[in-house]
Amino acid sequence: MQFSSLIGRLPYPTRAVQRTVAIAAVIAQAGIGVTGSVVRVTGSGLGCPTWPECVQGSMLPVDHPEYHALNQWIEFSNRMLTGVVIAVAALCLITAWRVAHEHPERKRLVKLAWTMPGGVVLQAVVGGITVLAKLEWWTVAIHFLASTPLIWLAVLLLREFASDGQPVRWRAGDTGRTFLVVLIASMWTVLIAGTVVTGAGPHGGDPKTHRLDAPVGTLATVHGALLVCYLIVLACYGLYLFRAGATPKLWRAYVTVWVIALAQGALGSVQYGLGVPEALVSLHVLGSALVLIATANLWCAARDQHRLTAPSDTEHELTPAG
Template sequence: MALSSLIARLPYPSRPVQRAIAVAAIVAQAGIGVTGSVVRVTGSGLGCPTWPQCFPGSMVPVAHPEFDTLNQWIEFGNRLLTVVVVLVSALAVLAAWRVQIAHPERKRLVKLAWTMPGGVVLQAVVGGITVLAKLEWWTVAIHFLASTPLVWLAVLLLRAFNEGDEPARWLIPPLAKKLLVTLVVALWAILIAGTTVTGAGPHGGDPETHRLDAPIEVLAQVHGGLLVCYLLVLAVFGLVLMRGGTPAALWRRYAIVWVVALAQGVLGSVQYALGIPEALVSLHVLGSALVIVATAALWCGCRDRGPVTSAGPAPREPELTAARS
């Protein structure tokens, strides 16, 4: 395949380069959600009222009496950040593909890498629907929720660069594994409930957009109650791990989940008590991304796929490359 031949001529990515690209993917996938929240709380969601163009006949903002210039550029800036996500996603695919050329067994790594650009395409489509639907609250919710699995997958990609391809061997008891799955389900339940609170709240992205007609007090209580359930499952999970044999590295990941989740809970409570100020909304969105990252890291730390086999190019690869040239 011609494309594979071209990629095979690229320098083999070192371990630090592999790690840096995967970390960049995590930051990019999480960051686009945070910048999206800035668009929402500043009322800039329709600063570019069409999609994929910003205005009919123009890809960039243009002076318009009905649209504030600052709102236009905030929304357009968020769209430009998609370019950064695309570049990082492309680098992830190239790095994984280059590794797989040298180590053909690394098919899972390439599949994970391809979820990054695939997610960008999905988000672009959902984002376009959101704009065309004039920021209906449920489209905004879908737009946010579509980004959360991508953050999770980016963490798995980072792990995949640093592990082998053996079948997953769980390092925790069966009961702990069931609790971990329950913890992940609870996490997404919290995220879904959080979008309903946002849908009923004051920050819709545009003053004219429709809001969810439901009591925000009740929705916030449900959201908070699900966080309590998450923490209870996390506590029981820890008690099961105390039976012994748990690696120290896993305990560190477990502790990080507690710190991040508790901080997010406190932030959410303060945000609600203060009347949902704009700055705290974006911090809360950042916190949700950090909870996803911490939980995904805990998940990865609970199983082992053997040692990494792709720290460097295959022993005979230099000879093969020379023969091809």
């Protein structure tokens, strides 16, 4: 009760604040993956060779005969960004708690908000294991893949903040939902295949780290084929939406997925053709996050969630705290 009273004394977050906090969560969860790719392509993955310390006996980078100062600071800076992600996750949870204090029926909002700090803790543990395992390719893959559900959940949280918390209804029925489930499953197979290609590629995070002994060309072909499967499912879903009579909002979300997915496929082809240059690797990781965000947005657009209509932000702010 004391904690609930403390939360109730906080100012009620306006719609703009709720939206800003949720957008920050999406950016933070996607951004940490991109900065992680910068660590990998610069060979800075073991710039801080221990965890949670940077080097034995020090949380900060220090002169070390085996690790260049720039690599140390790149890895250390990426670790420090985790603090930003934690702060954003905490803001999401506090904001959701404050909304739920006023509206106890918003249990789904609080549950989604809890996934943000919970996921960050999980990622920190996985990141520590990755460092202690000397960047074994499969640990790096798990570290990246663990961030993908968090990006997805952040998009769902953004939509939940804008809703009234009532049960959702599928706009295109059970068949449309089945198409989306298959689309999501195919998207994650593309992401998994991408991490396998990375495991056999030239950028392991450290020149001495063990790489997957498999032909990169073959793995890249499989990765590309899985992307084609994803696009085929997306096209089939589009035909279904045409027959079902989708809303303009759902069509906009659908077209956005196509634009981003095709751009990501083209970028991947260029990247492979140019010999996997460092800058394009990070752009490709950003592209994968954007595909995930766009697909999650399509999932949300296919569900009818009632928007908040009353009371207004001003009325909330004038209501005495309980």
